[in-house]
Amino acid sequence: MLTRTALLVIAIAAGFMFVLACEPEETQYGCKIMSSCTCGYGCKTEFIFRSRRECLDALRERSANPCSRIPCMRGICTQTVQQPGYACKCEGTGFFGQRCEKACPTVAVRGLVFPHECVVI
Template sequence: MNTMGSTWTFAVLLLLGTVCLGLAAPRENDTKNPCKGDQEEKVWKGCRVAEGRKYCECGKVTACENPYKFKSDRECMKDLFSDVCNPNPCKNGGRCSQKGKQYACLCSNTGFYGRRCHKACPEPGSILMMSPRFPVDCIHVG
């Protein structure tokens, strides 16, 4: 780049009184909006559960879209450690066991089986009792 030429051009613009217009109007190829459509970058503040982690991270970031799900650390912690077994999603006396943000219903000795212990076990002597697909939760020992 020829700095002498740039200085000379600037001096000419200054003499003509157009330097303010030249500096105030950015050229299209100099400032590209990283956002899609008519979105604009904004400063977002908030908290989110860290990806693949068991903790909340809070902060401030400049981005096109809000990356934060929660406004405060308290909201984030409540979501992170929420009890999916309260109220109990299991039916018919099934016991709820929390596995992270998921749950599993323990249906043994209830007479029911299924994701929520909602299906009645087959009656003794039914054809399903002889099937390899017989539900494990329906096996009564003792």
């Protein structure tokens, strides 16, 4: 059976692994809306609310959440503070564009610069 200290070390390590998913200067303490307001350390693009109060206010106004209208044709919609209030993450879908609406090119054409969402490493 794990001791409290071992569980604490595991929890901290798991938290650091999550935070390391973005650059150190891109991390912050904040909150995001899941089924409720979840606060912790993470990427600025995901933890967009600076406080629990700000998150709760946004949760009350969830009907105004641009992602609730499902603007992304493919990919994942995330709320942003910049207009139009959302961003679509298209990586791994085979599509790109503001709403993940454009199919990635399948054949390399001389001089064509592939959108970063279409680059497979």
